[in-house]
Amino acid sequence: MSVRKINFCCKTCGSDDIVFDSSSDWNAETQSYEHRDCYDHPPICNSDDCMGEEVQVEIVDIATGEKLDSVYGHNGVALQYLPIAEAKEIERIRSEQRAAEREQARAQEQAARLAISNAETLALGYEAMP
Ligand SMILES: [Zn+2]
Structure with a gap:
């Protein structure tokens, strides 16, 4: 089974220019930040319509355009995206x-x-x- 590729799109304007608030670690070896975790804050849409407003996003299958929702496993960790x-x-x-x-x-x-x-x-x- 191929892994589903997803994208986040703004519910207001449909743009995928979405910015999430997150924390990062500095990796001295690679000299770059490494993503650690996303915060629970609403993301921001950078489109010309929304201009950095906080927005709600929908999860979309890149291949089919189908709107998806996230499903957590019983342990609350495993994440799966389904229609x-x-x-x-x-x-x-x-x-x-x-x-x-x-x-x-x-x-x-x-x-x-x-x-x-x-x-x-x-x-x-x-x-x-x-
Ligand atoms: Zn937007």
């Missing part, structure tokens, strides 16, 4: 799974509390026996 509808479907399924897991954990906790309560009742009954 928006697919990404939303994956997020919807994950959300349902999380809700089911919460419900299962709640049911297990309730069963454990009931077991303890039953054991306490039996112990009291045992103590009360002549």
Whole structure:
């Protein structure tokens, strides 16, 4: 499977002249900055229309022009770009799974509390026996 190439485009004007706020490290060996991480700030669009305004961007497949969304792996690290509808479907399924897991954990906790309560009742009954 070929790796999907993406680009970021301004939602306001469509330009891909987008600047992200990020931090860098200085690499003394190569005598250049190395990108470290992007900040959470909105990016800036440098087009003549937007002239450095903060903008929202959309992720676009370079080959097909399809609009994409990012999907994180369960560990929150692995990043994948999928068509928006697919990404939303994956997020919807994950959300349902999380809700089911919460419900299962709640049911297990309730069963454990009931077991303890039953054991306490039996112990009291045992103590009360002549
Ligand atoms: Zn723009």
